[in-house]
Amino acid sequence: MKKQINLLALTAILCLCLNSCKKSPELGTEVPDPNLPVSTAVVTVKEGDFTYTSDYPYNLNLVYFVPTDFPEVPDYHRRVSEYMLHMRAFTAKWMKHWGYGDRTFGLLTDAAKQRVRITLIRGKFLKKDYPYEGGGNKIRTEIDAYYAANPDQKTSDHYFVLVPNDLINDNRDSPFYGMGRYAYALDSEGIEVKNLGKPGPAGAYAQWVGGLFHELGHGLNLPHSKGPESEANDTNFGMELMSGGNSTYGSSPTYLSAFSAAILNKSQVFSKEKTTFYGAVTAKLTKISGKYSGGNMIISGKFSSTVPVSDVVLRFQRPSVDAGGYQAEGIRTKVIQADSFYVSIPVTDIKVKDNTPYSLQAILVHQNGALTWSDHPVQFVNGIPKFHFSSEKEEFSKAAWKVTAVTSQENGGEGPNNGLGIHMIDNDLSTIWHTRWTGSSPPALPHSVAVDMGKSNLTKGFSFVQRSGSNSSMSKELEVQISTDGTTWETVLNITLAQNNYFQYFDLPAAKTFRYFKVTAKNAYTPNPENASIAEVGAY
Template identity: 45%
Template sequence: MKTLNTNLIHLKKWVLFLFLISCSQMEEIPIIEDDENLEEETFDYTSNNPYNLNVIYFVPSDREENPDYHKRISEIMLDGQAFFLKYMKHWDYGEKTFGLLKDQSKNRVKIHVIRGEKPASAYPYEGGGNEIRKEVDAYFAESPSEKSSDHYLIISSVNNPATGGANPADVPFYGMGRYAYALDYPGMSIEDLGKDGVAGSEATKWIGGLLHEMGHGLNLPHCKEKVSEASNPNMGTSLMGAGNYTYGKSPTCLTHSSAAYLNNCQVFAETQGNFYGPVNSSIKTILAKYENGHIHISGTFESDVPVTDITFSNRPETDAGGYQAVKWVEKPDGNGFEVNMPISEFWEKDNMGYDFSIVRHHTNGANTSTAYAYTFENDIPMINFGDRDELDKNNWTILDFSSEETSGEGSTGRISDVIDGKPETYWHSRWTSNASDYPHHFTIDMSQIQAVNGLSITQRNGQRRIKDYKLYVSDNNSDWELLISSQIPNLPGRVYIDLEETASFRYFKFEAISSHDGQQFAALAEIGFY
């Protein structure tokens, strides 16, 4: 009996051995799956919006899609859509947010995968955005029915994890016009927002950064929260300020000004229309003063496209990017406007210049702006703009000038533009050929002797602003007297310089001595007297 049992045990071991051998051989035989199981999952993308943000996942030729990118990016976009909706409602713009084509039941957003023609090195931070845009534009030109708006969010695949250096210097990470660029690293997830440690901080930086740059692609400029908003748990840090470092970690918001821009953005529209067409709009009158701790601005404007809101922006001259700009929003009263801005809401005062802009938000999504300038001195704003009774320039004549740009600045750049009454046009020294150098000058005949109490001067809203200047006056265009030797602030907009006493003259010569940017070129939008 013992021998029989022993034999049975050996037999069982032999059968088990044959079974294992058989299984091993079977594993090497490819299994043919049902074709239906190999098909990619399909989605039914819809939207209630007539226009939707084009979301692109861009993969350079030497990189690959990160795992689960569709799920992760979809969840990020849907979370961002809810965030924008929250603050549009908060600022009384209703149930509005940016449109997305999405499959509601599967919680997925439509993402266009575009595989780059070149390796990642061809799409660097500097200049890479334009290279990617060429391929994105070609993709939608070939498939125009796939384009759902004029706004694009382009997310580049970065295959190294965030802890290994997913650096924006590796790929474009900014907004240019209606194109926004961001990145996706392996495992980037909305679920990491608010977590402690590296995962949480990286999620805040890159997801918050994605939504910040997307904001630029939706027409938004930089904007800081007001002082009182920073400590409000329902507001906190402005997304378009430093919000890419707080999103998901501490209170982060859209400011009223950001919501006013978005209200007329194409992808926030609830009905079809014509967007971003030309607009003729200008400030007709403006009064400005500081009183009882408030900067009070009022005036009138004109526009051939209706205005829904007006933003009043205050940007420190030391803040070129506008990250510290504090803004107020008011509804127009017909063609009039009025705002009271308490200086207690300003972050920076002390002694500095400010660029003040009045931005009209038009129903077609366009935004027009007029700039002025003022300064803080010892925490008190010195408001030196507002309407003066300026002299009529219709009979003024240009007698002499050092140079002008007749081709490189398009329809402007001519010396006549410095007295045409339009701050959007400007005189520019010649640069397309035989570029001239400082000093630059022009001489004007006012047609008769005029009594003058001050100078009105407007810097170009752009580059080549003049710094030091001299103003000479004459009764006969022969004998000249130095009237003013000073500097113009490095700010766009009109500045008034009061004279110590009334001066009378017929001719004046403006001499530009130096520039704020250190270059040899000069530009000036307007000059006048009051």
């Protein structure tokens, strides 16, 4: 006889699970039609009484993984089919809303019988051997072995793995998270899509659909994110699926933001064309700038990539207080001329504007589904954004600048096209000048780089940026000298750089006219104070 649990206990169980995963998504009160437009099938699979078809060349591998001592939940094929079709329709609605047309994730479906294809894989071990912690990798090993032995059954590089559980009797320890292109969740009696939004235990069990969908989002390449505040406060949108949507799906407005739709648009299982996905990409932002004007944050940049970029999206995260990124605002930008992007964001679209440091994550969404991430420091001071990755000064163009002398530079150890003196004036914060550390007997500090600006400039000061991604060899004390002829030098600054990767500004005691300047690193911060580095220097 099944044990009855009260609604309060059930709600506690639900909250615990929904907060344990990488992402949190869900659906709104409007229930979309699960019957998507029918088009010509490019994939057909016959299994028993079912004929599954899809007009997508890549389809989600939907796996029902059964431990040896925990059989599949009765009537799982119907229930799983119903909530998967619901998820599919929800996704299609928002993809179309954001301008990506009639597309959703590919899934082999018997449209006449309203069933989806599920691959049943029987595990080798007991359910206790596939726990939340570590169970995902163990299950993946068996799934990979199954598809290696049955390669004709693999339909894409994305997997959604359901493990039977018993929510009614609180027997539910199994993986519930996303790991790369594998998403793990549970299935149980009571998870009925028809009960979404209903009061009492029936609605509470059904609400697990939101948690399942959230994890599927991870397996389809989505990180945690929320929409801008203007959408969060609009009942036409509500809670982003990849934020707290797992607890609102089906009971209050829930949606997929343009940020999420842009990433899904290039996920393999959303493609209508057979092509190569997730191949190697060499890409980076070559420039990013930000300014605050009229209540708006204007962010723009340029990028280079060996694979075309379809979208650039931004994510405002506070890592120190929101490590998972559940409250990170996700914003889609506008791509311009295939190598640039631009967006104007009302500052009111960022919910929290205290002094907590933000990481502005710029994500290049490539045509082959790969994502290239870069992090850029931002901070709000009295509600006003400070873009520490972008100069606040009107700096001179570096187009004619060149290095005339360098006493030490690293040629190779910092990777290709990096480490040389020229990388201190190349307008690229991802490259650095680094004193030589490879080879025998690297010369000790101090070391200097001399620069010719190409013409004389009336200069008020200098800007410096330390390297990103590592505290090693960050320069500490610098001497700055100037010259009108490149031979006779005058010291104008002795300064100490902070150990961060923000733009740092140092005004001259009085404006000076000169053509040449020399930066000497006298010492460096630990770790590795024997060497010095600088990402960028500018003059204004």
